[in-house]
Amino acid sequence: MFESLLARGFQIEYHSHARAILGVDFPDALAELETVLGDVSIPIDEIVGSGGGEAKGTRRLRKAFDAHGWVKTKFTIEKRINGVPRESISHEVDHVRTFPDSRVVALEIEWNNKDPFFDRDLENFKRLHAEGAISVGVIVTRGITLQDDMPALVRRFARERRLSSMRDVQALGLNPTPRQTADVNRRIGASGASFSDAWALTFCADKxxxxxxxxxxxEDRIHRGVGNPCPLLLVGLPSSVVTFEPVSPGDPDQLSLTDLLPEPDWAMDERS
Structure with missing residues (x-):
């Protein structure tokens, strides 16, 4: 099960009999998951450049799941007394795959949100499973190797781009804050680190x-029992999904570094 993903360093973990349930009742879901996740590739430019809003790599992954029928779904659980609606609760899941006999697998991608989003996802899965709405919940997130290797990946980017000052960083279209600039200077002064090393550490710590x-x-949430007893499949993306190939300007699914920067404050103010 997921042999090709495991060979690439993906983390795969099952909870509450999810392995048996998926293996027996959802072989098609397993095949689709392996196909979509096996094609994941994230250029380093997107790691560094994605700003406000959803990262381009996440959007490509969502589009791939959508193409296989894993669509955004809103579940509404309604309670009635003598036919009169008395209580209604809604749960929205970004990717839901429905199979014959109303068997359902729900999936969420958490690439780089604030970590309380895990609580939301797991509690949603727990409630939906308790109501018989889903059979298994799946969460895809950054794996340990990707998280641990992130500074080295960004450092390589900085060295290949020959970044030696904040002026070089700004030339890419990035706009470090005064605090970030001060933190880079502190790292350089404290340890004699090169600019690329200091900037990579500050960048990764912030983002x-x-x-x-x-x-x-x-894993912290799972060990505390959040989401239990919903059967869960957890997938960790490895550092091997990050590539250093140049981004093609003609590819609609891959944007250049400056295309991925957050909008300026004035642009957001005009929309509000």
Whole structure:
């Protein structure tokens, strides 16, 4: 089960008999999961450049799941007394695959949200499973190798781009804050680190830090029993999904670094 993903370093973990349920009742779901996840590739430009909103790599992954019938679904659980609606609760899941006999697998992708999103996802899965709406819940997030290797990956990016000052960073279209600039200078002064090393550590601490969604934060919730007893499949994306190939400007699913930057404050103000 998932041999090709395991060979690439993916983390695969099952809870509450999810392995048996998927193997017996959902072979098609397993095949689709392996196909979609096996094609995951994230250019380093997107790791560094994705700003406000959803990262482009996540959007490509969502489109791939959508193409296989894993669609956004809103579950509404309604209670009635003598035919009169008295209580209604809704749960929205980003990717739901429905099979014959109303057998359902629900999936959420948590690439780089705040880690409390794991609580939301797991509690949703728990309630939907208790109501008989889903059979298994799946969560895809950054795995341990991707989280641990992130500074090295960004450092390589900085060295290949020959970043040696904040001016070089700004030339990419990035806009470090005064605090970030001060933190880079502090790292350089404290240890004699090169600019690329210091900037990579500061960048990763701010953008992909401990309080974001990654494997260890998900594992913490699982060990505390959050989501139990819903059968769960957990998937951790490995560092091997990150590529250093140049982004093609003509590819609609891959944007250049500057295309991926957050919108300026004035643009967001105009929409509000």
């Amino acid at each position: 992909y830090g401990a309080s974001t969604t990654h494997w260890r934060k998900l």
